[in-house]
Amino acid sequence: MQELRELYQEVILDHSKRPRNYRKQDDASNHAKGYNPLCGDKITVFLKLDGDVIQDVSFQGAGCAISTASASMMTEILKGKTKEEVERLFEHFHNVVTGKDEGEDEDITEKLGKLAVFAGVQEFPVRVKCATLAWHTLRAALESREEAVSTE
Numbered sequence: 264m265q266e267l268r269e270l271y272q273e274v275i276l277d278h279s280k281r282p283r284n285y286r287k288q289d290d291a292s293n294h295a296k297g298y299n300p301l302c303g304d305k306i307t308v309f310l311k312l313d314g315d316v317i318q319d320v321s322f323q324g325a326g327c328a329i330s331t332a333s334a335s336m337m338t339e340i341l342k343g344k345t346k347e348e349v350e351r352l353f354e355h356f357h358n359v360v361t362g363k364d365e366g367e368d369e370d371i372t373e374k375l376g377k378l379a380v381f382a383g384v385q386e387f388p389v390r391v392k393c394a395t396l397a398w399h400t401l402r403a404a405l406e407s408r409e410e411a412v413s414t415e
């Protein structure tokens with residue numbers, strides 16, 4: 264378990280140092296802003312939707328390692344997904360980071376893929392909002408909500 268934890272930390276560190284899809288989209292069809300006052304994380308999520316399908320997703324912002332890594336990994340797995348698939352993923356992700364889903368590791372990995380690295384966050388409740396900020400902001404973008412999302 265210790266080795267696994269170190270591997271998880273490496274993945275999170277890598278994404279926080281070199282975030283993927285870190286760019287603005289001038290021709291985005293949807294975007295939303297999110298803020299986590301507890302930690303100071305700020306994020307903007309950009310989406311290009313084709314009907315119900317995410318064609319492109321990217322983000323910009325400033326935040327802690329967990330929030331940046333979470334946004335980076337989220338953008339990596341969402342391309343080609345439908346709104347409904349996104350909702351399901353978010354539900355699993357939320358359950359795992361809040362410790363509601365204490366299923367077997369293999370089970371979590373099957374549901375979440377690479378996002379399973381965030382299972383360690385459940386030991387640090389104050390970090391849950393860092394890990395979920397990108398997802399809350401993504402949902403706001405999908406719904407074209409104008410006002411900024413706050414985790415408080």
Ligand code: ZN
Binds near residue numbers: 302304393
């Ligand atoms: Zn944070």
